[in-house]
Amino acid sequence: MSPRFVVLGPPGAGKTTVGQLLAERLALPFRDTDEDVVTRTGKPISDIFTTEGEPAFRALEEDAVADGLATHDGVLALGGGAVLSATTRERLQEHTVVFLNVGMAEGVRRTGLSTARPLLAGVNPRATFKTLLDARLPLYRQVATVEVLTDDLEPEQVVTAILAAHP
Numbered sequence: 001m002s003p004r005f006v007v008l009g010p011p012g013a014g015k016t017t018v019g020q021l022l023a024e025r026l027a028l029p030f031r032d033t034d035e036d037v038v039t040r041t042g043k044p045i046s047d048i049f050t051t052e053g054e055p056a057f058r059a060l061e062e063d064a065v066a067d068g069l070a071t072h073d074g075v076l077a078l079g080g081g082a083v084l085s086a087t088t089r090e091r092l093q094e095h096t097v098v099f100l101n102v103g104m105a106e107g108v109r110r111t112g113l114s115t116a117r118p119l120l121a122g123v124n125p126r127a128t129f130k131t132l133l134d135a136r137l138p139l140y141r142q143v144a145t146v147e148v149l150t151d152d153l154e155p156e157q158v159v160t161a162i163l164a165a166h167p
């Protein structure tokens with residue numbers, strides 16, 4: 001069993017929104033590793049970051065991704081930082097991986113001031129988002145089989161672009 005599509009990218013790229021639409025379009029189940037971590041621990045992600053720290057969250061995330069890759073046969077959305085794990089990048093090699101990209105301005109606009117995203121909750125979300133993008137772009141591209149820049153596309157158009165690349 002293997003996901004039909006794995007969807008990844010920075011916060012606000014639309015992994016959850018587009019992943020759900022893509023799954024609907026294909027009549028497949030949707031799963032999101034962020035939700036899996038919340039379900040398994042019974043805690044919001046922001047709480048895990050605050051009380052246990054980012055490394056603890058990354059370990060939980062790595063396990064959730066491994067489980068999703070092994071057991072989910074629909075659309076699997078990963079957390080925005082899942083590619084920071086070299087083990088996860090290795091595991092993604094055999095999969096169809098969609099990198100949803102978003103530029104800094106649009107990414108910050110979409111994520112707004114939400115405190116649900118602990119890494120962007122600081123004083124300067126624009127600078128934080130840029131640092132995060134610069135560090136992760138090569139990692140997203142290393143594992144992706146297709147990249148879609150979502151800045152000027154509606155979620156439905158992103159789905160269409162994904163299916164055009166991987167019919």
Ligand SMILES: Nc1ncnc2c1ncn2[C@@H]1O[C@H](COP(=O)(O)OP(=O)(O)OP(=O)(O)O)[C@@H](O)[C@H]1O
Binds near residue numbers: 013015079117154
């Ligand atoms: N292509 C798009 N055009 C306009 N708005 C979008 C688009 N994709 C997503 N959005 C909006 O941006 C916000 C963030 O989207 P979403 O939660 O799907 O991102 P995400 O990649 O899952 O983020 P996270 O990494 O935090 O889970 C939502 O309000 C969503 O409606």
Ligand SMILES: O=C(O)C1=C[C@@H](O)[C@@H](O)[C@H](O)C1
Binds near residue numbers: 010045118
């Ligand atoms: O970009 C990130 O590092 C994160 C993105 C979210 O999906 C969550 O996994 C968490 O808030 C961390």
Ligand SMILES: [Mg+2]
Binds near residue numbers: 015016017032034
């Ligand atoms: Mg999401």
